[in-house]
Amino acid sequence: MSQAERAFAIDLEPERYEFRAVPMHQFALGRREFFKIFGAGLAVFAVAKDVSAMQETAPPGRGFHNEELPKEIGAWLHIGEDGTVTGFAGKAEIGQNIRTTLTQTIADELGVRFESVRMVLADTALTPFDAGTFGSRSTPTITPQLRRVSSAARDLLLEKAAKQWNVPVTKLVALDGKVTDPASGRSLRYAELAREDLRERQPPAQDPVKPASEWTIAGKPIPKVDAREFVTGAHRYTTDLRPDEMLRGKVLRPPSFGATLIAYDDSAAKNLPDVVIVRDGDFVGAAAPTVAAAEHALAVLKVQWKELPQISDREIFSYLKKNAQPSGEDRFRQTKGSVAEGMAAAAKKLEARYTVAYIAHAPLEPRAAVAQWTGDKLNVWMGTQRPFAVRDDLAAVFHVAEKNVRVIVPDTGSAYGGKHTSDAGMEAARLARAAGGRPVKLVWTREEEFTWAYFRPAGVIEVKSGVAADGKLSAWEFHNYHSGMSAIEPPYEVANLLTEYHQVPLVLRSGSYRGLAATANHFARETHMDALAHLAAMDPLEFRMNNLADARMRAVLEAGAKAFGWPRQKHTEGQGFGVAAGCEKGSYVATFAEISVDRKTGTVAVKKLVEAFECGAIVNPDGLRNQVVGAMIQGLGGALFEAIEFEKGRIGNAHFANYRVPRFRDVPEIEAILLDRKDLASAGAGETPIMAIAPSIGNAFYDATKVRLVNLPLRPELHLAG
């Protein structure tokens, strides 16, 4: 598949596990409020060019809300009278460091000090519409958008100064927050130039942004914005907010998924002082001055639930296979050549089946929201990746205009794709509706997190493949049942191809998770490639190279192999080495693993991980390294031991004590090699570095034991035969 074809495939990627269809409505940016807050002295510029090309669109046809991005530069950028520059973006800071990289981007392009720029993020009343912080889209879409508006702003300021001094604009320099005329030495601060209304001005037709090779502030390892707030405990996450008169909310959860309320008696709770009880259909909740009081109110309610029969984790994979729906939709299927002919031409053939368990995001800050009504106006503070979608959901459910709902996202205690839905905000707002204008804070417990949030979907993947005598793939047929179609297309050259995604009705509530199904599809594909290499009696790295044309894929494999020392000689008993690689969302990864198997103690240890990663021009190498190493470590959990247990509509391991996540002792020696391609546009980096961890470890286990692991989690210690 060519580069262009792959890009097209990525655009078609459905973020399919979203639960509430969101109504299509137009959004009028709350400009008046904006002016009120940020005061006079605004630089309100003319229309930014090419804005239409920059529109971030949510995946098509799934009830996602799309809006035109505002065209005025002033919607994205504000230069205050004191010289402070404020940038606006609808993205949420969830630990991925976007606040810092966007600050760098504006400072770099506008020519101001990093410290003079601050970002307003993810506030539906102040920031431009945004579909959501997902899909590694923040860097490739918002970074260039902010560069364009910054570039246009800088040029208008230059033009303004040029006119004032009557010198050609080309003789002037815009740097350090001022326009300078080097010939005469005079200068004007941006703040002074911006004081005049430039609304009628048109930006120049051609206005290229700085290439990465000329970046001075972007591209540098600048420490995280507000870092001091985080080490002193001063930062206020949603869970930390304490507005005056606040009540604490609790929701009465059903005993199992899908249970319905059939009897309800609130006589014992009704007369509790200072307690608000809400029953609305199957929703039951309480708000009170303390969590304990709200819990007590729920405890004295008399309720009865009707439960439903449910699928358990023991039968999930056969269920998924049996209940696959005939898709008939071309967007789920890709074909090229003839797999039958390719199989006929194969010297070696291999068919295999892989499974992937449900796993949980388990963000350390649980889902939480604070909601407050003032008449028919609703304010909600919430840790979410999709503030505008939450706003729309709230407006629809409470029958108020979208402009009356404001969703504000405090920098959030992580999400990993898990904070897309509006649940906590909806619950807090429902309780607050009955609380007479008092704000209600609702924080999910860890058990609620593990039970009522959504999961990375389980899946079954079947692969049929053939290799010709020359070690080239001759046929590749790949079916993913349920888990998703991210990165379902192989990066390898193969003439005869069929890939298909099969939808299955949901069993457990499922949704986005860092990398979506790319992790499942890479696990199956890269495990299968390893097995094919052994069948073809080729080195696994050599076998991949033999089937790869994509130069960026080859580059990460080469860089990783060099750092890891591939091929490596085994020096101790039980040693094993594995490799896996892939590309998704415009970035490339190759992971090399060393493991150690001790048959006597029955233990398997990951000793070392080396990962080479490339995402175009690096905006902040320090933040990127944190993201890449973090994804590698998080990936260890899903690779080795994370799995949701469920039966009768209940989660069997809804606690950190029995749902194991990676801890310090699980972390091996890690080396991350970041390839900086200043000649390429920056891609997002939050997801791809997680994809190749599991197959690299599984392949290393095969190298050590000749046992092939085909299920995630691998749980390798269970496969050490006597």
Next chain:
Amino acid sequence: MAAGIELEVNGKRYTASYPPETPLLYVLRDELGLTGTKYGCGEGSCGACTVLINGAARRSCQISLSAAAGRPVTTIEGLEKNGVLHPVQQAFLDAGAFQCAYCTSGMIMSSVSLLKSNANPSKEQIVQSLQGNICRCGTHPRIIEAVQKAAGKQQEHAK
């Protein structure tokens, strides 16, 4: 309700009105407004709520208000002195040892406790003492590096 329970937090005296069996975590966060100490699980499994009691790391979700009474409690808000960060806070800052940073308070409090009892811990000892603290963002290598840096700084000062 009783007249209240005397509590000493960060050198200040408070009278807490929550019931005596209330976990200290909720008293700190909800009654005293010291929200730097985080709720992560309420089950003693994640370490986000770690505080110092008599100088030693404790899970504040696992100790009751009455049990904490009469013993000096230190939270993340109590580490900074006259605008100067504690060496462990400074080391976390210098190492960029956080991403979403929700675990950071607990990590820092556990590390302060470790360095009080062992001024020069080995990597294995750091791993051992932070094993109960969860970082979901996967920032573990930098956290270890930060603790080592802080230990080095403290050693220097001791000389």
